[in-house]
Amino acid sequence: MSRNYPGSDDTQPLGLDVGTSRIVVARNVDKTFQYEAQLNAFITLPYSRLTESLMLQENVCHEVQGSEIIVAGNDAEKFAEVFHVETRRPMLNGTLNPHEPHALAVIRQILGKLIGPAAKKDQKVLFSVPAPLDDGAGNIAYHEASIRQLLAELGYDATPINEGLAVVFGELGGSNYTGIGISCGSGQCNACLAVLSLPVISFSVPKAGDFVDRHAALATGDLATRIRVEKERGFELNGFTGDRIQNALTVYYDEVIRDLVAALRQKLSSADRLPKLDHPIPLVLSGGTAVPKGFLERFEKTLRSSQFAVRISEIRLSSDPLYSTARGALMAALC
Ligand SMILES: Nc1ncnc2c1ncn2[C@@H]1O[C@H](COP(=O)(O)OP(=O)(O)OP(=O)(O)O)[C@@H](O)[C@H]1O
Numbered sequence: 001m002s003r004n005y006p007g008s009d010d011t012q013p014l015g016l017d018v019g020t021s022r023i024v025v026a027r028n029v030d031k032t033f034q035y036e037a038q039l040n041a042f043i044t045l046p047y048s049r050l051t052e053s054l055m056l057q058e059n060v061c062h063e064v065q066g067s068e069i070i071v072a073g074n075d076a077e078k079f080a081e082v083f084h085v086e087t088r089r090p091m092l093n094g095t096l097n098p099h100e101p102h103a104l105a106v107i108r109q110i111l112g113k114l115i116g117p118a119a120k121k122d123q124k125v126l127f128s129v130p131a132p133l134d135d136g137a138g139n140i141a142y143h144e145a146s147i148r149q150l151l152a153e154l155g156y157d158a159t160p161i162n163e164g165l166a167v168v169f170g171e172l173g174g175s176n177y178t179g180i181g182i183s184c185g186s187g188q189c190n191a192c193l194a195v196l197s198l199p200v201i202s203f204s205v206p207k208a209g210d211f212v213d214r215h216a217a218l219a220t221g222d223l224a225t226r227i228r229v230e231k232e233r234g235f236e237l238n239g240f241t242g243d244r245i246q247n248a249l250t251v252y253y254d255e256v257i258r259d260l261v262a263a264l265r266q267k268l269s270s271a272d273r274l275p276k277l278d279h280p281i282p283l284v285l286s287g288g289t290a291v292p293k294g295f296l297e298r299f300e301k302t303l304r305s306s307q308f309a310v311r312i313s314e315i316r317l318s319s320d321p322l323y324s325t326a327r328g329a330l331m332a333a334l335c
Pocket residue numbers: 017018019020021022023093094183184185186187188189208209210228231232233234235286287288289290291292321322
């Protein structure tokens with residue numbers, strides 16, 4: 001079921017951020033952008049007629065598969081607490097999780113809830129995909145083709161857009177879409193240097209929010225889920241304190257920033273031909289992992305600590321870091 005906003009044209013293009021932890025849609029409603037998100041997560045419950053009828057009564061996003069009921073999206077987290085089960089994820093490090101047989105069915109279910117069938121034939125949608133990792137590992141081609149197919153089944157004309165480039169579209173209109181866009185998400189950090197909206201260098205680094213949660217959990221003996229909740233509750237990157245979770249988060253956040261800056265430095269300095277840039281270019285940080293206070297300052301300090309292949313005019317944090325990729329995908333779709 002596609003959303004009907006009063007007085008709006010819901011046949012407009014859509015921007016979709018297919019992220020490891022959340023799927024976000026951006027819509028152009030009367031010239032303002034509106035966002036809606038669902039967790040990219042699910043739980044399975046043993047099938048019973050009673051459970052199914054309760055799900056129906058409560059309007060819960062679910063699907064029956066053989067002897068299981070799959071609850072997907074935001075409802076998954078709610079019911080995970082009720083039934084004391086762990087949520088699972090259809091994606092891992094930016095692409096479909098190869099170890100999760102329910103992956104496609106879950107994303108199909110979430111897309112059905114979030115955007116529903118196209119409001120007109122071949123309605124345009126741009127969806128984000130990560131850049132390849134350095135070692136070429138990963139299954140990006142399969143991931144991309146599978147998401148495109150799910151969207152085609154719903155009647156959309158779907159085109160992928162690199163996540164870093166989407167950030168450039170979403171954030172750097174003021175510099176004619178020239179600069180560096182970075183999304184620090186949960187599975188990966190994605191970066192793109194673009195000139196006049198054309199991607200010159202794109203890459204991803206496999207350390208982001210999930211890496212921080214997992215390693216801080218190993219260090220403190222807590223569950224990664226608890227670490228994530230603490231982190232999202234107001235973690236600040238401001239050095240060591242008396243709190244062991246805060247200290248563990250700081251250590252692994254530092255590692256994410258160090259790796260990201262090192263990759264940025266290496267990619268730019270080893271590029272065969274960097275475009276001639278007359279002016280210094282801006283760099284924008286976005287994504288949930290860039291949200292904590294102190295992230296921007298720590299990133300800037302690390303980047304400016306030694307030579308960099310291009311001159312940077314400013315480093316800033318997106319004003320809307322959780323929606324930047326979806327917004328950029330929508331802006332690119334509207335171009
Ligand atoms: N307020 C917050 N403070 C700290 N971290 C946060 C906050 N909100 C979200 N995060 C973290 O940001 C990450 C999710 O960010 P985002 O939604 O940008 O990722 P994603 O797009 O789903 O993943 P990816 O781009 O890697 O596929 C998670 O690790 C989450 O814990």
